[in-house]
Amino acid sequence: MNNMKKKYTGYFFILPAFTGVMIFYILPFLDVIRRSFVSVYGGGFVGVGNYTAVLTNGAFLKAAGNTARFTLLGIPFLMAVSLLLALGLVGLGGKKRQAAALLKSTFLVPMALPAASVVLFFRLFFHGKGFLNAVLSWFGFSGTDWMSGKSALFVLIFCYIWKNAGYTTVLWMAGFAGVPESVYEAARVDGAGAWNTFWHITIPMIRPVIFLIAMISLLNSFQIYREVWLLAGNYPAEPIYLVQHVFHNWFLSLSMDKIAAGAVLLCILVAIIIGLLQRIWER
Amino acid sequence: MRKKLLLCSLCIPAAAAVLPLIFLIAGSVTGNVEIREYLSPIIFGGDGYAVWHFPLYPTLRNFVELLLDSPEFFQMFWNTQKITVGILAGQILFGIPAAWGLACYEFSGKKMIYRIYIVLMMMPFQVTMLSEYLQLKGLSLLDTHWAVILPGMFATFTPFLIYRFFCDIPKALFEAARMDGAGEIRIFFTIGLPIGSSGIIAALLLEFLTCQSMLEEPLTFIETKSRFPLSLYLPQIDLTQAGFAVCASFVAALPAVMLFLMGQDYLEQGIVAAGVKS
Incomplete structure (x- = not known):
């Protein structure tokens, strides 16, 4: 009797929220899966037609390549930068603890600033006649308009790192804090140097944290679209035309069949990435 | 000595992190005429480069314009x-x-619900965009604020984060309370909420920051200009009104910055819980 009651209590707490999740996310997604197999005109069954239309769409392929390039460059870069910052903060340690705490809060400021407010600064900073080029000109370099052409991708990666480095640094530090002091002492007794200790003890011990950092960095990498859209609108320079732009422009042109197929493909891709990461993480 | 060097080198990224905020603060008290002069190569296409420094004649003009006009x-x-x-x-x-x-009950389907929550949390907006659109259209909620609010209410990241904190509460506490005859709802209110409060605050704070810079959802679901949130309005301000634009950007960021300053410790806990705990 008591157990029965407890069981229903669980449903009592979860059901209101889960009903909302069903209504706004799950059930309509099932409809999207159905739509991905039918024509937008007349609604006849077209098999994998929409999928082949998406996968042979030049803009989509281009954008997928750009997004992959951004993600594959951005995530390792972000993880490396934030690892250095975290190591620096840990290195300050003991005596300079207050300074370290203050620096850590400072690194977190970018994640609090709404994208729409910051973007004004970035626009002026990376403009052809902007602040960055002004500084470069002191040293005799003449810069370009950073938001057009190939450099735009690096502007994007910079913005991504600027925004997320603090967040990721905090994650690294939490990972380091999880390694018990006694492990380090044992290493010291065995005469292991700082580098060896870091490489052979800290890194393997915080492996689960590293994979979670990768996952959260991936999650945050999708949100770079905000900055791109705010900086460059619906049709940005070619190297930063992302998958999100394609979806948005399909939406504006009412190509619901393509969005449906694209959403299913993207969903599968993300699920595969999560699955892979989880597998490595649980090993 | 080495520590001092380290401290100095860490100050560089710290400066880079706050530079845009300092720009917003300084720019918002710089008069429109002055700021236009600094930025004239960008705005009017003149020779040379834009410059920027702290205002020579600080003024609250921009704020007045923002408030009154x-x-x-x-x-x-x-x-x-x-x-x-x-x-x-x-x-x-x-x-x-x-x-x-x-976090606290066993029931069939729990594992599946948990998985669904995690998967949904990871999905980019573009995956659920069409689903949400169709459903909102069906409910005739498009182009209202509800179109953004309702799906947001059920987004799964915040519950996932709070779940992490609830899991840390020792189950023995509930058993003790049950022995004393407390009902399940009472346990939730008198044990769960108070003990989990720091986690709840952390998660809500993160959600607050997300909401303040929400962009894709209103861009997709809201059409009428007067219903736009700030994130869609700010980019439309013309640079010839640079002083006003900076000031508006600053005021738009104020709620988020204030809450960040007040709730920093919670924020850190929230970040850590999402990635590292257990």
């Missing part, structure tokens, strides 16, 4: 706040109990 800005400002409050209220009403149910 731009009802538009305030309309959008309130739109953003309305959406934020709506989503947070929904998360409190639905998200917290859901986290509690997942």
